[in-house]
Amino acid sequence: MSFVAPASPATTAPAPGSTSAAVSIRHLGKSYPARAGDAPFLALRDIDLEIHRGEFIVLLGPSGCGKSTLLHVIGGLVPAEGEVTVMGRAVAGPGFDRGIVFQDYALFPWRTVLDNVAFGLEIKRVPRRQREEIAQARLASVGLAGFEAHYPAQLSGGMKQRVAIARALAYDPDVLLMDEPFAALDAQTREILQGELLRIWRSTGKTVIFVTHSIDEAIFLATRVVVFTAQPGTIKRIVDVDLPAARDSGDLRSSPAFATLRGHLAALLAEEVGKAAERAYGRAAAAAAPSRGSARLWSRLRSLMAGAG
Amino acid sequence: MSFVAPASPATTAPAPGSTSAAVSIRHLGKSYPARAGDAPFLALRDIDLEIHRGEFIVLLGPSGCGKSTLLHVIGGLVPAEGEVTVMGRAVAGPGFDRGIVFQDYALFPWRTVLDNVAFGLEIKRVPRRQREEIAQARLASVGLAGFEAHYPAQLSGGMKQRVAIARALAYDPDVLLMDEPFAALDAQTREILQGELLRIWRSTGKTVIFVTHSIDEAIFLATRVVVFTAQPGTIKRIVDVDLPAARDSGDLRSSPAFATLRGHLAALLAEEVGKAAERAYGRAAAAAAPSRGSARLWSRLRSLMAGAG
Amino acid sequence: AGPAKPDVIRYANIPWFDPVYVADEKGWFAEEGLKIEWVGEISASQLVPAVAARSIDISNRMTPLILTARAGGAKLRIIAAGAQTTPELPHMKYLVSPQSPIRSIEDLRGKKVGINSFGACSEYVLKEYLRRNGLDKTINFVVVPDANQEQALAQGLIDVGVLHSPYYEKVVKTGAAREIFTDYAVDDGVPGMLPYFTHEDIIRTRPDVLRRFVKVLVRASDWTNKNHEEAGQIFARRRGLDLRYAGSWSYYEHGLVPNDKPVQWWIDYLVGEGQLPAGKEKARNVYTNEFNPYYKS
Amino acid sequence: MQGRILQVGVILGILALWEGLPQSGVINPNFLTPLSDVVATLWQLVVSGQLAQHAAISLQRIAYGLGVSILIGVPLGLGMGWWRTLEQAFDGPLQAGRQISAFALFPVFILFFGIGEVSKVVIVFWASVWPIILNTTAGVKGVDAVLVRAARSMNANGWTLLRKVVIPAAAPSIFTGIRLGGAYAFMVLVAAEMIGANAGLGFLVLNSQEVFRIPQMYAAIVALVIFGLALNRLLLGIERSATSWRQEAGA
């Protein structure tokens, strides 16, 4: 069981252009337009990543490092420099092969829950009866049967998020891009949906790219975890996860391999959050005197990092 | 160390009307208006809760059980039946004594990050220089120094959430109502902000009512955890948390008391999610034939429940 | 009225020829201790309401409009006869495009006629003429403002245009239209009087001002009769009108003394049309010669 | 409930002033006809069948004019809100156009559209199309980018994206434009019926002014207002049912 791979994706992935690559990213960079009198904001720099068909990739990284941006780029919603191919074709825009669960849900307020879930199927021209059946089934699978006729404004935060998940599942793309899809859910519902997602992934052979902030979730779901650096986001390390036996036995968390992996990922992340904190603190010092509290706070992080590493 | 209290709040709280009560809730019920041809939707039923000054209360419960609704009622934003008093005064609307971090952030898109954080201070008529200093300090304390001039649309999900937190902290109310404030943050930033929140809570004696889905977070932060039942939300159990020594030593998670508490809360919650699932499944059966997958999925929950209990 | 403080008369810039322009140009009002306060242009349809609302003091429009306004409760009275229709200088001309086969009243059968409004001279005089020739039921009237009639004729949108001066002057002079007949055709132009009217309040409170106004008006009218060309030039200059189209437009009977005949013609006509109740209005009450220094009873 | 009472109060107050002020002589009743007389005159117009005749032709003009406004204005507004290119291309001429009164353009209108029904329909169109274009454009520009992004992620584009996302999201704004357009259609009826008309409510107003039949003028105006209100109600009903989610969601 080797879970630490070198950062270069070239060594872990087959030759570029291989038909087994679901998503292939090369020299990707993304900067947001300059604000008046400022340099352009560099969100992602020099990302190289080869994702095989059927992989379950989890992206981990500090807040604001560019994970959502990367999903949007792969989804074809945002232009970027560099090269992204999905299923062998260069990405020029969105396609039926990719579906996204957005971090901010992005439900259509004028559509009922059922019609929100059926949206993608409408675009695919699935006949009404059929798409309503699919949508209803997907809603049931996220525990929202009975809420078909509600409007998004009538739902709780977690319920909205589940509608967004059901919408992407109903859309049934080859590559599923999920941006913190379970962040607003209680632990139990989350576990159920994690299970459901794994079941779908296994039985359909979909490729999943999944953003989370939970290291446990990452280990539980991923075949590989991609750890990002703080702004500008680059790939810091790619970590293989290979714990199928422990996962299926149901007590993954108590396995020693899990604990080691957890510690390793935590240390990698702490390092990056630490850097981000330092930068933020430095900028704040330039702009105005920061409060003593925050100075104390972020410096505490460094000791935390030392402990984890 | 007794962490399990009976559900009746009357026994754990001082006499009603006591000056030490920060928030006192009696016979609270909330139903949303009926939809055409439907009965009104009962979100909360018969909530009784006495919260002392300086307490850190965490609300735990399945998605959609009414936690946000309860915060909004206490915040004076939503009318409800029953009685809510804050600092001895009946709640008739919002007040300077309460501040909310919303689950959906609710940032003003036309205001810069700095001006969003300073909003509450403007309402309080704090002079410009002073409120900008406070806002800047609060932004630094959530790791966002340097982003003062950004607009919300230019931020990542986690950054927006941190702005919302900074805004409530800058507003500096006696009672802080926080709706899953750390849900969109990476583990490291989350830990830092948990620490910062505890520091503020301890040094100012604020009362905090905090919604989360993380049992670990609940135990780490709370003095008492209130567990809700699924819809309609009622108080299922109130659990005292008293682990100060373990918390300060820094290795709370490895303490056996933590593990016991964790298991107990998980079992309580699993029971409720299970009920909700059953109901949803039942409803779905009435509406349309649910997919086999979801049936299997939610039934798996019952075994999970059995294991946890 | 002392020379130091002249009496002010609020008066609108009338879009057709008006001797008031001449008198003002020549300074004759000042000689009588009067001062015309030009309030600007008021569209023709608002001249009667403007006098009735006391926004202006005196104006001139066709008799039927004064009669219907009185019937509607407006306290108006004619104080001087204005221009008269003569064969050479009519109130209205009936025009067709140069190539049109229409030559006489008989040719109008089934044709489309443009008039500037219903309920006044444009409609009624022609209708009367048609009736006398048994054609009135066959004609289709549509409203086209005078300013747009040349264009409507040229585009063949109407067959006949009913134009007042100065519009008919221009189209006839430029050859854009051909005259088939004038309103003199009906009772030798009796209904063609364009009288001056004012409000009863003024008659009551400022009779002296009215008397002097009519006096100057008669002086200017007489002068116009003798100096048509020059009067036309004065008007054209005042209005900013192209001098090429400036001519003499109106004939005034000396004294501008109104009488029963034209007024009664209109009363009878409007009663016949059902526009006025029978027997309620008497010509004598519609006008007054009290302020006319040339009136000899 | 309170609103209802106030509403009835305000309306009754206005009607009472309308009756009382001229009756008591505070205002010259020759110019402001007392309400009761106006109603009586209106009733006569109804009984004699004149009103039906005038209203029929005017409503037809409004239906065509406003219909064309919607058919042209909504797609144009959608296009201009969506494609910056299109907006840049047409913004200038449209901005220029909407300053110009149909009045000022009578010669041009006559030149191109004659003095028949077409020119009246065009004048109604001219007055009512601008708010429809402008509000539609503004509505499209205000559509939440997040929703467009979500729809695009599911491969919605072109006409589908427009129909399923942009139009529903901009609908409140589009309807505001159409209702404004409807009001201006009625407002301009008087001007439209200044050329080449011999019937219509606007014609009736003008003609009543000309012959100083002030009660009839008011009766015609009241009729115009009643039909205008009916149109507004109709549009509001369509708007409500098209954006029912707003009410249902209590947003």
Next chain:
Amino acid sequence: MQGRILQVGVILGILALWEGLPQSGVINPNFLTPLSDVVATLWQLVVSGQLAQHAAISLQRIAYGLGVSILIGVPLGLGMGWWRTLEQAFDGPLQAGRQISAFALFPVFILFFGIGEVSKVVIVFWASVWPIILNTTAGVKGVDAVLVRAARSMNANGWTLLRKVVIPAAAPSIFTGIRLGGAYAFMVLVAAEMIGANAGLGFLVLNSQEVFRIPQMYAAIVALVIFGLALNRLLLGIERSATSWRQEAGA
């Protein structure tokens, strides 16, 4: 860039037709003066100082009329969008009012406001106030309830809530209303200057028709359009700087 080219193309196309159609005789040049003659006439009006004189008085009327529209329309719209009671109370009369053309009410306007500057300002006001009220009301109703809730949670209410949340959130819609109002102000100028005017661009349009100076009529219309465009630019500039976050945020 493509948009720019298309824009210039469209404008040049229109101008070319305007010059070519009458020059070639396809259209009678007596009714549609060729562009070059219009420009020459306009230039003469500029040089002789006449244009400045007419424009000054018209712009003053528009400034007052539109100013009053904004001062009355925006607060009224805010109130009606915010308090259902107020909307219920005034909606009826306002809906009725906005169907009525100033034209239809000329005799009444003359009675109440005379034939001086006041009546012209009132007519400009009457034409321009409705889109301001309607769009402001619609804008306020469309404010995201979530933001109002957030502001209320920080004890913002009444005037503060209005100023700091409702107005900024509704600003795009309010500005759309004001720009529409500005266009109608120019549109109605011709009508406003039909009673008791002896100067003004609208007067010049009408008067030119009456005195057979068709080129001058077109020159006056062009001047009207130019000033209207300038006003629109100005309002757009204010709007842009007031809602700069939209551009900055790329939303």
